Amino acid sequence: MSPDTLPVEDVLPALKAALAAGLNAVLVAPPGAGKTTRVPLALLDAPWRGDGCIILLEPRRLAARAAAARMAATLGEEVGRTVGYRVRMDRRVSAATRIEVVTEGVFTRMIVDDPALSGVSAVIFDEFHERSLDGDLGLAFALDAQAGLREDLRILVMSATIDGARVARLLGKAEIIESRGRMFPVETRHSGRDAGRRIDDETAAVIRRALGEESGSLLVFLPGQAEIRRTAERLADTIPAGVEVAPLYGALDFAAQDRAIRSPPPGRRKVVLATSIAETSLTIEGVRVVIDSGLARVPLYEPATGLTRLETRRVSRAAADQRRGRAGRTEPGVCYRMWDEGQTAALAPFDRPEILDADLSPFVLDLLAWGVDDPARLAFLDAPPRAAFDEAMALLSRLGAIDGDRRLTAEGRALAGLAMPPRLGHMLRTAATMELGGVAGALAALLAEPGLGGNGVDLRDRLGHLRSARDQRSRDALALGVRFARMVGADPALDGAAIEQAGLLIAFAFPERIAMARGAPGAFVMANGRGGVLDPADALARQDFLAVASLQGAAENARILSAAPLTLAEIEAEFGSAILEEETVAFDETTGSVRARRSRRLGRLVLGESAAGRPSETAVVAALLAAIRRRGIGALAFEGAAGALRARLAFLRRKAGEDWPDVSDEALQATLDDWLAPHLLGRRRLDAIDATLLHEALAALIPWDRKAMLDRMAPTHFEAPSGSRLPIDYSDPSRPVLEVRVQELFGLDRHPSIADSVPLTLHLLSPARRPIQITGDLPSFWRGSWRDVRADLRGRYPKHPWPEDPLAAPPTARAKPRGT
Incomplete structure (x- = not known):
C-alpha cells in the first residue's frame, strides 16, 4: 500500500456493491482507515446516486469543516463546490455541491423540515459510536423516511468502535463491511x-x-x-x-x-x-x-x-x-x-x-413534529428512559406546546420551527411580546455557544461583551441572534437597556431555576429545591434573586456557571400565577411549639411569610405528630408512672401474648394517630405532652377485659414480709427486678413471683442498700451462700440482726434495739 493509499480503499468495491444491491450498509473501520474522507468521494459515481446529494453527518462542527476541507483538497477544489458543509453559524454550499457535510443537529432540522429528503440520494452517519442524541434521532427519522417515503434512499452507518451486528439488525440485516486500519505502533x-x-x-x-x-x-x-x-x-x-x-x-x-x-x-x-x-x-x-x-x-x-x-x-x-x-x-x-x-x-x-442521560425535551418536540408520540414506533438502538421522556412531555405541556392528547398545539408547532431547545424558543416568543426580542435572540445564541462574551457568570456582562466584540465568531453569533429575533417577528436591535432584563428572560426559559439567596453571600436555593453557589466575591453573590442558566457539579450544591439578577417585583409580575398563597401549620423547632404561618411560595422558595390566626385543633395535632415522627418516639417523656406502665405492658405482652398492646418504639411510632392523637387536643407545645398525658394514653390502650388483670399479673409493688411495699422494675420485660434489703425477707421460704409463674430477679441489698447478691432462687440462697454473706454482714453492720437460720427469724427493716 502506497503512503497515499488508505486502508478503506481496499473495501470500497465491496461497499459500493452492497449499496448497489441493497439500501443500507454498515462500515466498521478503525481510526486511520480513511472512511470519513474516502467513502463519500467513492460514492459520487454510484449509478443509484443520479444527481442527488450525499449527506455526511459528523458529530462536531470542527470535524465537519475539516472533513469538507480534506475532500475538497483531494478534488483540487475550494470548499463549497462539489464538497461543502453546513453547521450552526456557518455554511459553504452552492448549486454545484454534491457532498454536504453537516452536523447531526443540522440534519435533524433538514429531515423534519423535509421528511422526503428531496434531492438527497444517501445519508452517511459517521462516528456513530459516539451515540449522540441527534445522531440516534437522525438515524431513526432516516429509516422511517426510507420505509414510507424514500424507498430508494441509501443509509450507511460508519464507526470505528461499534457493535456492527447490532446496528446491522437495526438497519434491516444490512451487510457489514470491515476495513483494516492504518495505525502505527x-x-x-x-x-x-x-x-x-x-x-x-x-x-x-x-x-x-x-x-x-x-x-x-x-x-x-x-x-x-x-x-x-x-x-x-x-x-x-x-x-x-x-x-x-x-x-x-x-x-x-x-x-x-x-x-x-x-x-x-x-x-x-x-x-x-x-x-x-x-x-x-x-x-x-x-x-x-x-x-x-x-x-x-x-x-x-x-x-x-x-x-x-x-x-x-x-x-x-x-x-x-x-x-x-x-x-x-x-x-x-x-x-x-x-x-x-x-x-x-x-x-x-x-x-x-x-x-x-440527556434532557429529552428537544428530542420529544422533534418526535411530535415528525408525527410520533411514542418512540417505540421508531427504530432506536436504545429506548429513551421513561422518566426523562415523561418529564419532557410534562415540560412541553407547561410551555403550552402540546394538548391533552399529546399533539402539538399552534405554540408547539411554532417552537418546533425555531430550531432551538423548546425552553429557549419559549423565552424568545415570550420576549417578542415584551419588545425584548433582540436581547432574547442574542441570549439564545450565547447560551447555545459556550464561551461567547467571556466566561463571567453574569449574563448581562457577557451580552455586553458580545455586543461590542469584533471577532468573527462573535459577529456570527450576533447574526444568529438577529435571525432568531426575526423568526418571531421581533425587532432584532440589541439595546443596552434591554440587556438588564436578561434575568427575566432566563426565568422564562428556566422558571424552576429562579434562585433566592440563603445564608452566606453566594449561597442560593432554587425553586426546584436544589442549591447553587457562587464565589462570595462575585458581583452577583449578594443579589436577592437570580435566574440561573447553567450549573456544574453535584445538584445539591452545584456551582452556578451563568445567571443574571432578578427582582421580586419581576417575579410577582410575570410568575404571579405560579405563586401559591397558603397557610401552613408546622412545628417550630426553635420554640418547641406549633405555629401557624401564612406564606407565599414559588415552588420551594418562600417569597414572604407572616403570622396567621389561630389554627384548627386538627392541624395542630397533625403538626405535633409530624414533629414526633421526625424526632422519634424518644422525644416523648415516658417518665414516672407513664414509664412504669409502659414497662409493665411490655412485660405482659412478652409473657401473655398479643392480647396485650404492643408498646415498643416501632409500634408506638407507627400508630401515633391511634393512641396519642386523641389525647393532644388543647396542646400546642411538645413539652405539654407530659408523663400524666402519656400515662392516660397508654392506659387507654388496655382492653377493657384486661384492665382488672393488670395489677394482678404485673403489680407495681411487692409487699415484703417486713411490711414494706417495694417497687418492681420492669425495664427488662424478660426479667422483672425487685431490689430489697435481705433482712426484710427473713422467714420467706419461697421465691417471690408474679403473673402466676414468673420469678422476680432479686437484687439483695445490705442495710445501706449496697448490692450483696443477685438470685433467682431465694430458698437456695438461704441454704447455701447465706452463711458467707452473713459473716460479711455481721462484720460490716453489727447493729443489725444476722441470724444463723434466716427462715426462723422475723423479717425487719430496722437495726437491733439498743442494749441487745
Missing part, C-alpha cells in the same frame, strides 16, 4: 496520578516530561476549557523555546480551531490542549505523542429537577483507545496515560449513549 506509558494535586498541575508536569523524552508535537486531552486554560498558564515560561501551546475546544472561534489543527512550521513543535472534540475524525499533522488525563466532562440530566449539569467522569475504554490512536496516525508514537495500568480494566467499555 503506539507505546503506552502509565504515569499514574497524585490525587492530592490539581489535574492541571499534574498534566503540566507530564507535558514537560514528554517534551524532554520525545520528539514531535503533543495532543493533550483534558476534561474542559477551565483545565485547558489553567494548564496553559502552568506551562508559560516553563517549556522549551520553539514550542507553541494551542487550545482546542468547541467554544473557540473557527479561526482558532483551525490554527490548533494546522501543522506547526518546520523546526517548531506544538502542544495542543484539547477536550474530547479531538478524539475522532481529525488528524492533527505532526502529532506523535498523546497525553490522556482520562477525564471528560459530560452533561447529565436529572428528570426530577429538570437540571442538566456538567459532570467530570472517567472516560470509557473505547474513548481511551480512540485517544491513544491519535498518536499513531502518521508515524509511530507514544501515549502517556495519567492513571495506573491496572485501572484501565475498571473503565466502562463504552460511553453511555446520550439518549440515556
Whole structure:
C-alpha cells in the first residue's frame, strides 16, 4: 500500500456493491482507515446516486469543516463546490455541491423540515459510536423516511468502535463491511496520578516530561476549557523555546480551531490542549505523542429537577483507545496515560449513549413534529428512559406546546420551527411580546455557544461583551441572534437597556431555576429545591434573586456557571400565577411549639411569610405528630408512672401474648394517630405532652377485659414480709427486678413471683442498700451462700440482726434495739 493509499480503499468495491444491491450498509473501520474522507468521494459515481446529494453527518462542527476541507483538497477544489458543509453559524454550499457535510443537529432540522429528503440520494452517519442524541434521532427519522417515503434512499452507518451486528439488525440485516486500519505502533506509558494535586498541575508536569523524552508535537486531552486554560498558564515560561501551546475546544472561534489543527512550521513543535472534540475524525499533522488525563466532562440530566449539569467522569475504554490512536496516525508514537495500568480494566467499555442521560425535551418536540408520540414506533438502538421522556412531555405541556392528547398545539408547532431547545424558543416568543426580542435572540445564541462574551457568570456582562466584540465568531453569533429575533417577528436591535432584563428572560426559559439567596453571600436555593453557589466575591453573590442558566457539579450544591439578577417585583409580575398563597401549620423547632404561618411560595422558595390566626385543633395535632415522627418516639417523656406502665405492658405482652398492646418504639411510632392523637387536643407545645398525658394514653390502650388483670399479673409493688411495699422494675420485660434489703425477707421460704409463674430477679441489698447478691432462687440462697454473706454482714453492720437460720427469724427493716 502506497503512503497515499488508505486502508478503506481496499473495501470500497465491496461497499459500493452492497449499496448497489441493497439500501443500507454498515462500515466498521478503525481510526486511520480513511472512511470519513474516502467513502463519500467513492460514492459520487454510484449509478443509484443520479444527481442527488450525499449527506455526511459528523458529530462536531470542527470535524465537519475539516472533513469538507480534506475532500475538497483531494478534488483540487475550494470548499463549497462539489464538497461543502453546513453547521450552526456557518455554511459553504452552492448549486454545484454534491457532498454536504453537516452536523447531526443540522440534519435533524433538514429531515423534519423535509421528511422526503428531496434531492438527497444517501445519508452517511459517521462516528456513530459516539451515540449522540441527534445522531440516534437522525438515524431513526432516516429509516422511517426510507420505509414510507424514500424507498430508494441509501443509509450507511460508519464507526470505528461499534457493535456492527447490532446496528446491522437495526438497519434491516444490512451487510457489514470491515476495513483494516492504518495505525502505527503506539507505546503506552502509565504515569499514574497524585490525587492530592490539581489535574492541571499534574498534566503540566507530564507535558514537560514528554517534551524532554520525545520528539514531535503533543495532543493533550483534558476534561474542559477551565483545565485547558489553567494548564496553559502552568506551562508559560516553563517549556522549551520553539514550542507553541494551542487550545482546542468547541467554544473557540473557527479561526482558532483551525490554527490548533494546522501543522506547526518546520523546526517548531506544538502542544495542543484539547477536550474530547479531538478524539475522532481529525488528524492533527505532526502529532506523535498523546497525553490522556482520562477525564471528560459530560452533561447529565436529572428528570426530577429538570437540571442538566456538567459532570467530570472517567472516560470509557473505547474513548481511551480512540485517544491513544491519535498518536499513531502518521508515524509511530507514544501515549502517556495519567492513571495506573491496572485501572484501565475498571473503565466502562463504552460511553453511555446520550439518549440515556440527556434532557429529552428537544428530542420529544422533534418526535411530535415528525408525527410520533411514542418512540417505540421508531427504530432506536436504545429506548429513551421513561422518566426523562415523561418529564419532557410534562415540560412541553407547561410551555403550552402540546394538548391533552399529546399533539402539538399552534405554540408547539411554532417552537418546533425555531430550531432551538423548546425552553429557549419559549423565552424568545415570550420576549417578542415584551419588545425584548433582540436581547432574547442574542441570549439564545450565547447560551447555545459556550464561551461567547467571556466566561463571567453574569449574563448581562457577557451580552455586553458580545455586543461590542469584533471577532468573527462573535459577529456570527450576533447574526444568529438577529435571525432568531426575526423568526418571531421581533425587532432584532440589541439595546443596552434591554440587556438588564436578561434575568427575566432566563426565568422564562428556566422558571424552576429562579434562585433566592440563603445564608452566606453566594449561597442560593432554587425553586426546584436544589442549591447553587457562587464565589462570595462575585458581583452577583449578594443579589436577592437570580435566574440561573447553567450549573456544574453535584445538584445539591452545584456551582452556578451563568445567571443574571432578578427582582421580586419581576417575579410577582410575570410568575404571579405560579405563586401559591397558603397557610401552613408546622412545628417550630426553635420554640418547641406549633405555629401557624401564612406564606407565599414559588415552588420551594418562600417569597414572604407572616403570622396567621389561630389554627384548627386538627392541624395542630397533625403538626405535633409530624414533629414526633421526625424526632422519634424518644422525644416523648415516658417518665414516672407513664414509664412504669409502659414497662409493665411490655412485660405482659412478652409473657401473655398479643392480647396485650404492643408498646415498643416501632409500634408506638407507627400508630401515633391511634393512641396519642386523641389525647393532644388543647396542646400546642411538645413539652405539654407530659408523663400524666402519656400515662392516660397508654392506659387507654388496655382492653377493657384486661384492665382488672393488670395489677394482678404485673403489680407495681411487692409487699415484703417486713411490711414494706417495694417497687418492681420492669425495664427488662424478660426479667422483672425487685431490689430489697435481705433482712426484710427473713422467714420467706419461697421465691417471690408474679403473673402466676414468673420469678422476680432479686437484687439483695445490705442495710445501706449496697448490692450483696443477685438470685433467682431465694430458698437456695438461704441454704447455701447465706452463711458467707452473713459473716460479711455481721462484720460490716453489727447493729443489725444476722441470724444463723434466716427462715426462723422475723423479717425487719430496722437495726437491733439498743442494749441487745
